[in-house]
Amino acid sequence: MAKYLKKDDLGSWLKELGETYKVIAPVEEGDAVVFRRLTDERTLRIDRQATQGPKGVLFPACEELVSFKYVKDPENPEKTKVEVKETVEAEPTLIFGARPCDARGFDVFDGAFTKCAVKDNYYMARREQAIVVSLACTKTETTCFCNWVGGSPDGTGGSDVLLTPVTGGYLVEAVTDKGEALMGGKLLSDADDARQAEAKKLLQEAKDSLREAPDFDCMPEQLYALFDNMDFWEKQSAKCISCGACTYLCPTCHCFNITDEQQGKEGSRIRSWDNCMSHMFTNEASGHNPRPTKAYRLKNRVGHKFCYFPDMHDGHIACVGCGRCIKSCPVALDIREVVTAAKECRLPEEETSDD
Numbered sequence: 001m002a003k004y005l006k007k008d009d010l011g012s013w014l015k016e017l018g019e020t021y022k023v024i025a026p027v028e029e030g031d032a033v034v035f036r037r038l039t040d041e042r043t044l045r046i047d048r049q050a051t052q053g054p055k056g057v058l059f060p061a062c063e064e065l066v067s068f069k070y071v072k073d074p075e076n077p078e079k080t081k082v083e084v085k086e087t088v089e090a091e092p093t094l095i096f097g098a099r100p101c102d103a104r105g106f107d108v109f110d111g112a113f114t115k116c117a118v119k120d121n122y123y124m125a126r127r128e129q130a131i132v133v134s135l136a137c138t139k140t141e142t143t144c145f146c147n148w149v150g151g152s153p154d155g156t157g158g159s160d161v162l163l164t165p166v167t168g169g170y171l172v173e174a175v176t177d178k179g180e181a182l183m184g185g186k187l188l189s190d191a192d193d194a195r196q197a198e199a200k201k202l203l204q205e206a207k208d209s210l211r212e213a214p215d216f217d218c219m220p221e222q223l224y225a226l227f228d229n230m231d232f233w234e235k236q237s238a239k240c241i242s243c244g245a246c247t248y249l250c251p252t253c254h255c256f257n258i259t260d261e262q263q264g265k266e267g268s269r270i271r272s273w274d275n276c277m278s279h280m281f282t283n284e285a286s287g288h289n290p291r292p293t294k295a296y297r298l299k300n301r302v303g304h305k306f307c308y309f310p311d312m313h314d315g316h317i318a319c320v321g322c323g324r325c326i327k328s329c330p331v332a333l334d335i336r337e338v339v340t341a342a343k344e345c346r347l348p349e350e351e352t353s354d355d
Ligand code: SF4
Pocket: 239, 240, 241, 242, 243, 244, 245, 246, 247, 277, 325, 328, 329, 330, 331, 332, 333
């Protein structure tokens, strides 16, 4: 049964939830909107897409994996042992105000971190303790294309609860059993038919406002076929300046680097986000770089999202169409144009057979 929450009660509802969970929500930070712990001093901003999604809540930009210490063996002073302590930090956390595309980003992370042969204990511990309360999009932006990649303005993938803005408040719907646990609060009343009908109408309008989705069924094959066509990738990547904004803001990018930081006999093994658009990403110790130019790097980024990841994860495209990489790219490189060009690119054998 859908519930209704008055707009004026949203703050009290989040405060109530804050007694059980660490509540993380989109808040103002300068000109940006970013996900931070919600406090009385911070201003909640759910009227626009956050500059960066909530990926850092479950996959922090920088985290200690283990701490280590060199200790001498008193029985054998010549020998030194290393004591290692794993640092897995997780607590009940509520992610509020994620957009459906951002929540679907967690589905991609689940594929990469929990469904492969090697599981990521750090991510899994945080994911298990997290509950995601998403906010459906009744307004879309020109950069949104969730409908191209299997999503929609009211998509529920990765969410536990979905809120839809309606007149005077929100329609509140549980998506998972975890989400059902939030439906009993005294601030929630049963939603009447009129509110449910309004939500449906607003969401249909939002869906209709999106550009028509191309058929991407041919994409993995098409991208494999373009693998050695470096002229195509040179052209697509010509204006890229390798700044990495697209990767850091992307809710599905999950590459990381691991480094050791040591002072004296003690240190930490740190994991930090990495950026596949940087020339250093695949630079090998020998100096050889298998992705030596921007063209190789863009080919990898697009190929990973629309070809290699879907191949390994039941066709699941590793882009959720949030449009942040389009909005924030300083040279306006548009991933929609790249995949459309790849889809429409005539392959040499097709040209030959037509002639
Ligand atoms: S944001 Fe634009 S310029 Fe920067 S690395 Fe990405 S595609 Fe290149």
